Amino acid sequence: MFTKKVKSLLAVALPVALAASVVVITPASAGGTLTRTPGQEVSYKAYGAEYANVATTADGDDACSWYETSKKDYSGKTLRVLTHAIPNMGKPTALHAKQFEELTGGKVEVEHVSFGDLYAKQLRSYQTDTNQYDVVFNGSYQIGDFHSYYAKVPDSVTKGKGSLATLTPLYKELYKWDGETKLFGIDADRHFLKYRTDVYENAAAKAFYKSKTGKELAVPKTWKEYNLHAKTFNGYKPAGQPAGLKFAGTTEITQKGGLMFGAFIDRVAPYAKNPNVKGGFWFDENMVPQVNNPGFVAGLTDFVEATKFMPVGGKNFDLSKEIESFGRGDSLLSYTWDDAWSKSNEPTSPIKNKVKAAPLPGAEKVWNRVTKKWDTPKGGVNYAPYIAWGWSSAVTAASPSKAMAFDYLCFWANKANHKLDLTIGDMGVNPSRTEDFTSDFWVKEMNWGKPAVDSWLGTMQNYEKNTNRVFDLRVPGVSDYMTAMENAVAKALAGQATPQKALDEAAKEWNAITKRVGITKVKSAYQNVIALEDNIK
């Protein structure tokens, strides 16, 4: 049937093809104990009971997939990692460290510290030249202080099949310093509003609101409305309220040192970020701090008022407590990071499918720092979403194990891990890549309600296009600035000073910080922030 020529060709080709197929499907395991095949299911279930309800997904085809990572051999090598306390970011770092060890045979030593210590420990390591870490995790807003100590993220990670290739354009920009990608962006944060649909979409609750205020109930458009809703429904019993749980108006981050500055910026931004005033939200052109201008004071005044409508203990909530509290159904409203949203959508959440997302409220007036007057916004409400810093990581420039360090981070953030981490509320990983913004994954694979998912993804996508956004103060000494601001806000929240007096103290402190760090240095770095605020980049 076959000619001699064809037979001889087959005789050569068949064994070669067979050998090649064996190479392709042979499970890879270079240095570690875990063998993987391409596209094999990825599951966290083997890593503890806490992951029992986490979904599974197929391994990706990216450069740092489980399969590709399992081909690496780091036996005998050790990586030193500094990360945040468990759970937020600490949990995935430890989990992926263990998985990386199993795949590559290398050792990953993870040190967990508080958020404040992340900054201080890094700084000590750099200033004393002790080179204590290969990989560090931080808030991306600290880039101004640390960029010179970080290695450039290789193109293989940011392009092609790299883990960070599909980061949204806004965040690709945020993780750069002077045009070079210095941060390994594993997260992206946009603060937004979360509200309970068993109140906002419930006829009895709407009637209750109207009887109390004479107004129609709708998702709050301004912070004033937000506070009024919180006040009205504080102590109310919604139809879907978990049994035995009291209902409060609002859950917010209020603890000094617990990332409260993020909540404060949310409340202040629409009062102080004027779309018609260019050249600086945090400082004016002469580097005069704006932290005590009437816009900031108005936002703080609202914040102080809201403390009356918080759950018991709510005046001392850090981010973790905010997530836990809103996630279990303590309140009508909440805002800031995505984590409380993810928590309320987890399979075991008592308020699953009873929460929707909306843009952060705005303000009915906005301060104009040039004319020193309040402006009435176009359309009646000024919106100014805060594009909060996301968790990021970096490989230190002085690390002797840069290749291993980037491989670890690349594996940390590979497609499969990223997908699963997104679904776990307290991991601290939020949508940052273009593929995260399709509702299919959330609705079909995660079984989240479509209207809720659409409200959430829609809100975040709109932020990408918004032109009146507020960004972090990404300048050297940023932690000092934020600490001073938080301290002032904490005093006002505790009733120790009026909002104006507290923020005047912060402004004084900011001047001292600018003097200490160097006005030229701060001003130069601040130009990058202005470029983001004024949409020049």
Added chain:
Amino acid sequence: MKKGYPRFFLLPGLILLIAIIIFPLLFTIRVTFSSWNVSQTGLNFIGGENWAEMARDTRYWGSMLRLFYLSFLTVAIQYALGFAIALFAWKGIAARRFFRVLWLIPMMTTPSLMAIIWRSIFTEDIGALNGILSRVGLNPVNWLTESGPANIAITIVEVWQWTPFMFLILLAGLLSLPKEPFMAAAIDGASAWKTFARVTFPMMAPISIGAIMIRLIDASKIFDSVFTMTRGGPGNATETPAAYIFQRSLQDFQIAYGSTLALMYLILAILTLTIIGKVFARLSKPRGI
């Protein structure tokens, strides 16, 4: 040569003293005249700027006043309670050994660990204390988020943790007292109160002063409970100098300014405790001698 030879034996001690006390102290003094901070590392010279800033720092002086209140109040309560328990144990109770060990447990536990446990008790939403209050029909108290209750919470923890120290020292003192004065008081028909007021208490004065001074020195460094339970909040309502210095030096990384605050704190602590020691010594001196 022979005369000087024995002095060489002092060298190891002297070197150690210079290395761990004299040099760090002198270095710290030098640092206070620099602007060492997050972005300016190393020793430049800026004169007395840090000292001038400290003089204007109302947050620092506020924390100092708070420390006076917290340390004096907590030590006074610890002394009163410790003395009472020591008298109780001294006079003899059933299962004395068991209770002696039981009373020492708080002191033997790591302060920060203890503070974490107490924080969970005081936590307002899910803490045990508010749970008990609501069971008996009382409103929950904002233990950690209102100035007054937060200070009470810190005081309770400090008293709970360090009363056993007072108990231990005072019990040792009581056990070492001579029996004769008590026998004489009993023969004279003195009541229990009179015996305590005229015999026990005066004879315990030197030991009491020692115990109070040790506790005051220790209490002047209150940090663990404050940092763990309230982080100095709400606002700055429970912030002590140690917590504030930690914030400035190791969180904000203002090494020079933090050193200035720490040095002033040391000077004030030495001065205050010396004065208190002298006053106590004078008060405890038997009259007529």
